[in-house]
Amino acid sequence: MTPSDSLLIERITIENFRPYEKLDAVLSTDNKKTITIISGSNSLGKTSLMNALYWCLYGEEPFFLNQGEGKPLVNQKALNDTSVGKSVITKVKIAFSDGKRVIHDVTRELKLTRQHDGRDKVYRSIIGGQIDSGFTWEETVNYEGLKSDGNWKVTNNTHEVSAEINRIIPKDLSEFIFFNGEMLDTFFREKGESRIRTGIEQVTGLSVTDRSIANWTKMEKNYSKRAAQSSGMGGSNEQDKKDEWEEKLESFIFQKNEIQKQINELKPREKELQSILENHPHELIKHLRQQLEEEKEHKIEYQKAKERINLDRTNFITKYFSPLLLNKPSLDTYQIIKDAEIAGEIPPPINPSLLSEKIEEGICFCGNDLREDQDAKKNLVELLNQVKNSVLASTAAEGKEALNRLLQIPNTTQIKDILNNFRAEFDEYAQKFENANNKIIGITQQLKDYPEDKIRELGNELAEIHQKTFRYHSDLVRIEQKIDAAKATIEISDKKITDATKQSKASKKWTDKAELARKAREILEDLREDLLSEIRETVEKRTEEIWKKLISRHWQLDKISIDDEYKIRVIDKEGVDNLKTLSAGQTLYLALSFISAIREVTDTNYLMMIDSPFGKVSGHERIWAAQDLPEFLPDTQMTFLVTNTEYDAETTDLETGEKIDSIRNVLRKNNKLWKEYVLKLTKTSESSSKTIMDEVQIR
Amino acid sequence: MTDITNQFEFKFKKYASFDKSHQDSYDNLKKQSDSFLYGQDMTKTFILSMALGYYKNNPKKISNPSNSIPTSVFTTEEKWQMISLYMHTKRNKLDSLYEADDILRNAEEYANGGIEFLYTLYKNSKNPIEDLEEEFRLALE
Numbered sequence: 001m002t003p004s005d006s007l008l009i010e011r012i013t014i015e016n017f018r019p020y021e022k023l024d025a026v027l028s029t030d031n032k033k034t035i036t037i038i039s040g041s042n043s044l045g046k047t048s049l050m051n052a053l054y055w056c057l058y059g060e061e062p063f064f065l066n067q068g069e070g071k072p073l074v075n076q077k078a079l080n081d082t083s084v085g086k087s088v089i090t091k092v093k094i095a096f097s098d099g100k101r102v103i104h105d106v107t108r109e110l111k112l113t114r115q116h117d118g119r120d121k122v123y124r125s126i127i128g129g130q131i132d133s134g135f136t137w138e139e140t141v142n143y144e145g146l147k148s149d150g151n152w153k154v155t156n157n158t159h160e161v162s163a164e165i166n167r168i169i170p171k172d173l174s175e176f177i178f179f180n181g182e183m184l185d186t187f188f189r190e191k192g193e194s195r196i197r198t199g200i201e202q203v204t205g206l207s208v209t210d211r212s213i214a215n216w217t218k219m220e221k222n223y224s225k226r227a228a229q230s231s232g233m234g235g236s237n238e239q240d241k242k243d244e245w246e247e248k249l250e251s252f253i254f255q256k257n258e259i260q261k262q263i264n265e266l267k268p269r270e271k272e273l274q275s276i277l278e279n280h281p282h283e284l285i286k287h288l289r290q291q292l293e294e295e296k297e298h299k300i301e302y303q304k305a306k307e308r309i310n311l312d313r314t315n316f317i318t319k320y321f322s323p324l325l326l327n328k329p330s331l332d333t334y335q336i337i338k339d340a341e342i343a344g345e346i347p348p349p350i351n352p353s354l355l356s357e358k359i360e361e362g363i364c365f366c367g368n369d370l371r372e373d374q375d376a377k378k379n380l381v382e383l384l385n386q387v388k389n390s391v392l393a394s395t396a397a398e399g400k401e402a403l404n405r406l407l408q409i410p411n412t413t414q415i416k417d418i419l420n421n422f423r424a425e426f427d428e429y430a431q432k433f434e435n436a437n438n439k440i441i442g443i444t445q446q447l448k449d450y451p452e453d454k455i456r457e458l459g460n461e462l463a464e465i466h467q468k469t470f471r472y473h474s475d476l477v478r479i480e481q482k483i484d485a486a487k488a489t490i491e492i493s494d495k496k497i498t499d500a501t502k503q504s505k506a507s508k509k510w511t512d513k514a515e516l517a518r519k520a521r522e523i524l525e526d527l528r529e530d531l532l533s534e535i536r537e538t539v540e541k542r543t544e545e546i547w548k549k550l551i552s553r554h555w556q557l558d559k560i561s562i563d564d565e566y567k568i569r570v571i572d573k574e575g576v577d578n579l580k581t582l583s584a585g586q587t588l589y590l591a592l593s594f595i596s597a598i599r600e601v602t603d604t605n606y607l608m609m610i611d612s613p614f615g616k617v618s619g620h621e622r623i624w625a626a627q628d629l630p631e632f633l634p635d636t637q638m639t640f641l642v643t644n645t646e647y648d649a650e651t652t653d654l655e656t657g658e659k660i661d662s663i664r665n666v667l668r669k670n671n672k673l674w675k676e677y678v679l680k681l682t683k684t685s686e687s688s689s690k691t692i693m694d695e696v697q698i699r
Numbered sequence: 700m701t702d703i704t705n706q707f708e709f710k711f712k713k714y715a716s717f718d719k720s721h722q723d724s725y726d727n728l729k730k731q732s733d734s735f736l737y738g739q740d741m742t743k744t745f746i747l748s749m750a751l752g753y754y755k756n757n758p759k760k761i762s763n764p765s766n767s768i769p770t771s772v773f774t775t776e777e778k779w780q781m782i783s784l785y786m787h788t789k790r791n792k793l794d795s796l797y798e799a800d801d802i803l804r805n806a807e808e809y810a811n812g813g814i815e816f817l818y819t820l821y822k823n824s825k826n827p828i829e830d831l832e833e834e835f836r837l838a839l840e
Contacts, residue, residue: 310828314735317828317835318743322750324838326780329753329787333779336786340793395709395796402779412839419832 006605007168008637009053010097016075016090017052019045019691021684027607027639028674029097035630035672036639037664038693039647040679045691046641050178050611056092056108057165059141061128063180063611072129074112077684079131087113096168104168105144106161112137169606173200176595181588181612197566204535204602209528216521223514227507228497235500235507242493249486256479263472266465273462277455288443295436302433306426313422320415323406334403337396346396355384535601536562542597543568546632547590560593568594585621588613589628596633607637614646614663619653626663630672709796711778711803713771715745716764718811724818734821735831741768744817745810746777752813753784754838758805759812770803781806 014023027036040046051061051073061073072079074090082088089111096104110127118134126137143161145153155161169177201207228239323330340346359380362370370377387393410418501507544560559571569577570590582590599606613629614622629638642663651660667673676696683689717725728736728744736744745768752758773781785802786795788809795802824830 313832314737314828317831318735318739318747321831321835321838322746322780323776324835325750325754326783329783330780332791333783333786336791336793345793392793392796396793398775399779399782399796402775403783406776406780415839416836419836 005603006097006099006635006637008097008099008605008607009094009609009639010102011093011095012049012053013093013095014049014052014091016078016088017055017092018048018071018073018075019681020048020052021075021078021690023049023691023693025677025693026675028637029099030674031099031635033672033674034635034637035667036637036674037642037647037667037676038639038679039642039644039676040691041644044679044681046643046679047180047611049641050180050609052092053094053609054174054178056094056106057169058171058174059108059139062175063178072124072127072131074110074127074131075690077690079112082112082114084114084116084134087111101146103146104164105142106165107142109140109142110137111140173598173606176591176598177606177608179591179608179610179613181610181615181617197564200535200539200566200598200601201532204531206528206531206535209524209531213521213524213528216517216524220514220517220521223510223517224497227501227510227514230506230510231497231500231504235497235504238493238496238500242490242497245486245489245493249483249490252479252483252486256476256483259472259476259479263469263476266469266472270462270465270469273458273465276458277462288440291436291439291443295433295440298429298433298436302429305429309422309426309429313419316418316422320409323409324415327407327409330403330406334400334407337400337403340396346393350383350387350397351394352384352387355380355387359384533564536564536566538601539566539594539597542600543590543593546593546596549632560590583621584616584618585625588617588625592629592633599636605635607639608633609639609641611641612643612646613640614642619651620660622663623660623666626666627670630667630670709778709799711770711773711799713769714766715742715768715770715773715803716761716766716807717745717748717768717814718759718761719763719765721811721814721818722765724814728818728821731821733827735828740772742773742777744814745806746773746780748813748817749781749784749806749810750813751816752809752811753788755812755816757812757816758788758808759815761807761811764807784809 008029009027010029012023012025012027014020017023025038028034038046038049047063050063054063055061055073074088078088078090089109091107091109093105093107095102096106112127112131112135114132114134115136116134118132120133121130122133123130124137126139140156141158141161142156143154143164145164147153153164155164165171201210225239225243228235228242337346358365359370359377362377364370364373364376364380366376368376370380409415501511540560540562543562547560561569561571563569568579568590570579570582572578595606595608614625617625647663650662650665652658653660677693678696680692680694681689682692725741725744728734729739729741731737736747781802782796785798785805786792789795789801789805790798820830820834821827
């Protein structure tokens, strides 16, 4: 089934948008050669080109991973060149074609005027970044569309333009049309399925049915009102009361929806903050604190031990160092004294005073009475004379003792053991401290990505969200009570009105009409439900068919399921959803199958513009994708924004060693390439440069 | 009463010296908290210097004596280390003990040579105690 309407981009004109001063690109409207390649190195503006298109249509730039790093969408050089009193205009124009002629023209312009040289840089969401505070701005958007009568509808009313754009490419489906291959991994996992449903409802004309249902509801009410009014005073008064309460009910429901909206708006951020804070390692921080305490204790212990051991070690070394060095002289001297003693040059070391005292007392050292033991007395007197005659005796005696002490040093092995023990003891404390320190370094390393201040800030933000949510929920309960009360009052009024109108002949005509209107509304509602269900089933069936065709050669995967909310599942034989484990190539195929199915359901041959289509896909999957894309989407205008490496590189299969061709060669071979453009950077002055686009000859 | 008045007494002159040029070396080794001789008596520095001067065989004459270390504070062991060094390097006879002044001068010269090594070791070291231990271990070999 081929869609009957085509929506292609024929021409893109850009002025002063990010790296582009001027760019005029014509894309393929040829229904045979459908592919246009725009290649360039990283940072040359491929993503900016996608953003330019999206900005033109919806006033947003969703394709930056980091919001354009805070730089404004206005070309920096043009902005810098704008003097006081002058203006710079950023403009993106898209000419849509049905394959034969231009059918829609959308132009968005942002005019910045430098009123003065601002002192500060300020963030302006409308320009997507920071600019000099001296600028004022004005944004305009213009739509020109070919009507069925051949005339052109022209409008610059923001709401009208927005409605027209949503009619041609609903914003909720836009990400299937302007597709970022770099975000392929998370594409289906992070999609808001209800948005897909809304998008499909918009393009399948269901919104027209919705408007009809609303009209019939309105008619039913009007007829009922007329019936009540014509039933007499009682009925009429009751109708007024009912009107009043219905108005109140409407206002309560509006309030409830507003509150619900506020709660819903808070939810994603709440979820995001919870996820960040759940991952935040509270336990790790607690552990770090314990470790820091432990480390502190070890540090004190280590310092004390270091001082004590060093003191002991120093005392030991200084005590034994000189005796060790002087060991030989000491030993020699000791020997000299001993030899002199033996040679009788010096007597035994005995104090002469003590000898004199003994002789005078008449008692020998051994206790004998010297008056009776004359021999002993003689010996003592001889000894005294000998000692008295030896002037060196006492000094030698002192020396012998002192040298003996000096020579009593531990032997080499003992000294080494003692020194080694000092080292071992020191190392033990040092090791404990180092271990504690290493643990801290380890934990700190793990905590590196978790700045405490930021976490605290996020925690506070979450607490505020919780407070707000709690407040909103309380408000919600109150408003729901009011709604219930209003509904009950309306129900009573309804009953009274019904009773009154039943009794009145004049009311009958209006009651019958009201009944008809009710039936018409109910039939439409039923039809709407059936239609929706059918559309969903068709999308499911066609997605699965296309998906199977695409993957059958490469993988064994089974069923696609799309539920009422358009949530996609890839079910295997065991009934398990495999969506989360699909490879990048499989995800790309699934996205393409889904888009194809939607194209058929909406009967519109949408264009596709893919940034980095093969960036996340590797090996053979890349080649399969390059071969299959034009084959299975034969009449779809495709514009690929590719890096040079992604496009030109020939690789080798790591498992088989088989050479894998480049995407360029594959696409050229299958004769689907219409044009290749290459983005280049050219210097405009010493300090600035701009991106330009050149056409490459396809040989 | 036996006469013992002619008993010999070994006695150094009142002060031992180092060369005044080494005053800072002695002071720093005593006063710097990272010194291996922090808070020690001058005599200990003197004797260790003397032993190192002997070990390195580097006696040096003193040109400008400090006369600042009271010899009365040397311990008996320190005194006999000086005597031993003299007997070993000059006269290995017991009657060297009559030459107390020469013994002290000899000790001062060796200490004068040794203090240079000791202070250089301290001054040039990031971890003086560790480096002293290394010297100690080398001497053990």
